Amino acid sequence: MAEVLSFDLSLRRDGFALSLTERIPLDGVTAVTGPSGAGKTTLLRCLAGLERGASGSVRLGDDVLQDETRFVPPHARGVGYVFQEARLFPHMSVARNLAYGARRRGVAQERIEEIVRLLDLAPLLDRRPGGLSGGESRRVALGRVLASQPRVLFLDEPMTGLDSARKAEIMPHIVRATHGLGLPALLVSHAEDEIQTLADRVLKIEEGGHAGWGRVPVRLPARVVEHCDHGAVLVVGEARLILPLPASAERNWALAVPPDGALVSTGPPGPGNALASLQARVGAVPGDGTVALEVAGHTVAWPWPEGRIVPPPGSDVWFTILKVYPRPTG
Amino acid sequence: MLLDAVWLSVRLSAVTTAILLVIGLPLAWWLATTCSRFKPAVEALTALPLVLPPTVLGFYLLVLMSPDTPLGAAWVRLTGDTLTFSFAGLVVASILYSLPFAVQPMQTAFSGVGTGLMEAAAMLGADRLDAFRTIALPLARRGMLTAGVLTFAHTLGEFGVVLMVGGNIPGRTRVISIEIFTAVETLDYRTAHVLSAGLLVVSFIVLTFVYVLNRGRARG
Structure with missing residues (x-):
């Protein structure tokens, strides 16, 4: 405590x-x-x-x-x-x-x-x-x-x-x-x-x-698997994304996804400038402006715009990440 | 005679400077950091000798220190000597007369240190005295040096207050400026020239030193 x-x-x-x-x-x-x-x-x-x-x-x-x-x-x-x-x-x-x-x-x-x-x-x-x-x-x-x-x-x-x-x-x-x-x-x-x-x-x-x-920022765990010319390749869930991290960067990271840093869609996303797309599942809808999403093995409370229809719990959706703020965790 | 006056002036300046640095330090710190409503009045009192004719200050001190007053009588009981027309009386008068020359440079220096560094020191575990000793004092050392030099030089050239409080007793209260005055009165221009030129050169050197010091501070 x-x-x-x-x-x-x-x-x-x-x-x-x-x-x-x-x-x-x-x-x-x-x-x-x-x-x-x-x-x-x-x-x-x-x-x-x-x-x-x-x-x-x-x-x-x-x-x-x-x-x-x-x-x-x-x-x-x-x-x-x-x-x-x-x-x-x-x-x-x-x-x-x-x-x-x-x-x-x-x-x-x-x-x-x-x-x-x-x-x-x-x-x-x-x-x-x-x-x-x-x-x-x-x-x-x-x-x-x-x-x-x-x-x-x-x-x-x-x-x-x-x-x-x-x-x-x-x-x-x-x-x-x-x-x-x-x-x-x-x-x-x-x-x-x-x-x-x-x-x-x-x-x-x-x-x-x-x-x-x-709201507590939504964070997804990720780990560096290799380095390339553009930075480090990280794996989050089943997806891979490249972030401009130095070669000396730590191995494990928490990626904070801001409310405007991801899109949730029922169909697969088209080609674009997304960092990564992850398959997710809709969980509970607590009624506090968030929707529980199971993504990358974690349940996160994702802010849901008012008036937008929430897919039924259990639905499979796509969680497309546009922007993250990485934080090393060791 | 001539050397007596020089030695007396140097002694008076040294004692006055030492005492003023000790009592001027907390006063300057208080003035630099306080938000008290009494600050303007204390500042005015401290600066009073800058605008007050020395004869006025000397007159009041003469009255205050005479053996008829409680202060003067207590001094006589304590030492067997009068405060007026004595070296001790000259020291008291010089302390008051040179007070702004000691306090103001130190106050300016302490103001330059600011509260930010003192707060930083406090958050690192330093109590107020510790922060004053390790942060404020070292950073204000040039201001303290300026205060010491200016106080010494200003006391060295004192005339009006010394004449009022101490009179003109050879070897006891006749300081350089009064020796010059006496020499001129008796048409001994040679002595007057020697002493005047000496004071002029010392004053020039002291002021140059102060300006060099302040230039260093502006750069540093």
Whole structure:
């Protein structure tokens, strides 16, 4: 049973009010989404203890971080916070940046070495933050937080301001940090690719309040069977598809299929730009806007457009994949 | 006589600078980070010596430190000497007079560090004192050096406040600027020239040093 981060928080500032009560399981990645100004970053800051004006309670597992009588300061909360900007200490080398939190939390040197390997930081260790590129800086910032061995990781739009190439560079590292190390995380983001790739559940907030839980991305397991000029050949169910993955890519993957990333048809699909077509079977229709589909040996809750006729349960259909967000699973 | 004045000025500047760096540091940090509604008033008080005529400050200090006041009487009981017309009195006056030269460069430097890095340090397990010691202080070291150099140079050239509080007692309160004044009064232009040129050169060197330091900061 996973620990829970529970909170009942309110904060009032000029022209903005936050009022949120929630329980978030501490396993996998919980994405916090919502429009700009909804209070996503403010929520993270309140939970981290960086907003002294926030009232209410915060509990991390069995530990009370904040209530009417208690306010655990940020440095003692066990939260690792990756800010929107790298915020590296400019007067320290990358190695000293990495060791900063680790030393204060009594983390063994082996852990730092593990993080250096995991995020491929060895070539950067002697450099100063001023000489790093945007992607490298974010990587070091992530590594610095991971090396401090937090209980929970807060990722506040960790890839904001990066171009797609830099994003592609850092995304696998974030996946390794959150899923490879098994560290529970809260991810503030409104980028669909980040949410689809990383999130295991989606909390929506609007105007400082709860706006419901979003759908968990549909994920299909896949494994790399060979490499070709265009990337890696993966097998998902009985189908094969090619994704532009590096030759060093992990063997097992989870392919997140966004709602607009697949078509369901009763007949076989015609020629087109699809990545792959899989035979699927219609299962239950729970009435929540989804249809259960048995695809590639898994039952997934596939979002079904309102008004569109659902084939009877047990019908064979084609599940044609147009777009996926791959996430390595080992 | 001439060397006495130089030695007294150097001693006064060194003691004032050391004390101001110690008491100016927390004040500068507070001013750089606080959102208190008292901040403008404290900032104004700190900057007051920049616009107040030294004679006005000196006059009030003379009144405040005289043996008839509780402060002056307590000092006499404690040390057996008066606070006015003494080296200790000059130090007190210099601290107040040079306060903005110590506080403002450090405040600017601390403001440049910003809250972002301090928050990052806190989230990595550093308490406030630890973050101040390991992040704010090293990043503000140039500002502290500038503060020290400017305070020293400013105290070295003090005249009005020193004359009001300390008078003109050779070897006790006669600092370089008062020695120059006395030399001119007695038409000893040679002494006045030597001391004035000395102060001019020192001031030039100090300011050049400060500007080089700030250029380094702008680049770095």
